[in-house]
Amino acid sequence: MTQARIEPDRATPALLVKVGHYPQHHGGVGVIRTLGRLGVPVYAVVEDRWTPAALSRYLTGAFVRRTSGTEDPAELVGLLLEIGAAIGRPSVPVATDDEAAVLLAEHAEELSAHFLLPKVPPALPRLLASKAGLFEVCRRYGVPSPAAWVPQGYGELLAVGREHGYPLVLKNLEAWTRLRAPAVRHTTVVRGETELRAACPPGEVPSVLVQEYLPPELAQDWITHLCCGPDGAEPLVFTGRKLRSWPPGAGVTTRAQSLPNPELAAMAREFCRRLGYRGAADLDWRLDLRDGQYKLVDFNPRTGAQFRLFQTVTGVDVVRALHLGLTGRQVPEGPQLVRSFGVGQLDLPSAAVTCWREGRLPQDVLPRASTERSWLCRDDPLPAVGEAVRFTGAVAGRLRRAVPRSGR
Template identity: 70%
Template sequence: MSRSSFEARTMPQPLILPDRDVPVLLVKVGHYPQHQGVVGAVRSFGRIGVPVYAMVEDRFTPTAVSRYLTGSFVRPFSGLEDPAAMVAALRELGGAIGRPAVAVATDDEAAVLLAEHAGELGEHFLLAPVPPALPRRLADKDGLFRICREHDVPTPDAWAPGGHEELLGIGRNHGYPLVLKNLEPFTRLRTPAVGHTTVVRDEAQLLELLPPGSQPSVLVQQYLPPEQAEDWFTHLWCPADGSEPLVFTGLKLRSWPPGAGVTTRARALPNPVLADLAAVLCTRIGYRGVADLDWRLDRRDGRYKLVDFNPRTGAQFRVFETADGLDVVRALHLDLTGRPVPRSPQRTRSFGVGQLDLPAAAVWAWQQRRLPPDILPRRGTERSWLTRDDPAPAAAEAVRFTGTVARRLRLALRRRLRTLRPC
């Protein structure tokens, strides 16, 4: 079988007509070489013939070895740089591409950077016309809480303590468990209070994470018990002209770490009530571009509560696709290049992050005392890493994942040996 006939049989054939003369640059701030969302974006654009470039940590990341990547720039931003230096670097990358490109943010900091400096970057990039200050406010956890209150959107109670005594007072007054999140974009990279969204069960655990004398930039959020809740998410594309958003809805089945980490297994399921909630909020605040919103259905009061608003492409966005083969990044490209954006119902399918879903499924089975849902991939499951038409990223991820596990095991062993040494 020829290569062309193999591709014709294995690759999806979307019913959209992109402008293949306009490339894409995937913009990132921070160190996360093992990111399935970035690989998904490369594949999504590459499969429809759109040239796609990416900022990478090195030449051997899963993104960098994808067959669909047109070119990579080993110019990672740490988030510690002066914004002017990052803008100058992006302008340099735009000049290297040689023609205006659609810029797609793959993290909150990149979204903030692109929005706040759109005027300086407009010569080289096509950008969604989002209000410049809005992505920073949405990515700020306290800012999002206040937006929800302003627009009567259900959200868990939350507090941004001004000091350590106030932090302790929240637990004493409202009880445990509580959820801790890094408060602001960029600060989470420079001086993170916690490594990721963290559930603390009591004051002792809180003091272990945030000892006296610390001045953490942290949001404390009400804990919604998983046995009384469901995790849902919406991915949206909000058109540049402010017309009706395209909203996808899905159910999160598992995550790693459990209950507070990245999605490892999910299903795309139509949910008109949730779609309307997300669309109304984005319309009211004037949002434009791609967004990823996390919700929790609180069965105690029957309300969907917004827990996170990510003003950029989400890691699991490829679970969502319409019957015409449209996802949120393809919609963004069509919109910003003046092409028609077809509208059709979303497909019902599943998404999985193989190596991370194994421990997530094991914990779920131990807690529930039964086999977890979707333990075996369904037909049509969107796999984050291994695909027939682009296997190299899965191989690169396997190497890095093995190295990460080995390093953590060595550190755990060293800590254990130190505790066993005689005084």
């Protein structure tokens, strides 16, 4: 039987939308490539002309706009309206961070003059991006999740560790506060009160969620990437295993495998249906081997950085599904491919730490033929060159700061 082909609306551009400064983002490059390869014009908000995303051959145009997330939302909305007017025709915005997703949802009415947006309940992305909000939503709908606490005072913060034990996980509580007043640089595992006090010094309690730690020997990391269509149709859901991250155990995915998991897919699908969610999303789960439950750890109401891991046999990923759905095109059906994903320059140190800590050879150290590489590809080599230059410069800068200068 002949497989259905993807027939995109090439007259409707896409815009990569981001809030905050993170020029070395492979997810944004993936958005540009996956739509650009279909012939869809793709524009992007970038920090400068030399970001890896700005170097992609598939980018139609770049808008250099440096944002920090500390701006008034009205200023950011005005920025998007200016960009939309410059593009000159309705386009599909693709958010790559929680702040951008929240902004698009809460100001959809204003932005609809220039952008095609999923009809998600305006307050829902902010609620799901909030670590405390997600915990409450999981309790309301009976979705398993790790135990979590939101301390209201420094004494309460210390009491969590003393009463429930260590290790514990610290996370920035809200989408916007992680940029304006971050409690921790990233998801952080603390293994005792000394580390807790170092991460959160005495004084005013930061905006932080304290979460139960599920050790790797007793749990598995799973991810679901999905796209809920604008008309409430059956969502496209992908499932896979997260093998490694950087920093190890608590950072961005550096190695993952696409693996069909009907049970987990059904859980994610039903949860989004009950929420009335629309658009793309990236959900992190942990399978607790002690009780056999999949526990929802994070719900990112936007495209995930590793979304290119997941693709159907018909060539559909969540970004392509989002564009097809919002432009009224058919999303071809088909099972997901089984393959791997790797972020090479971050996965090698992650694999080394895993080997040292656990005394075993990590999985998938060498890329397979089916591996989707985050940066390097034959048809679009310049983003990988740009990333190599920036990565080398960042490492060199850290080494210079770490080595004391002589003669002082």
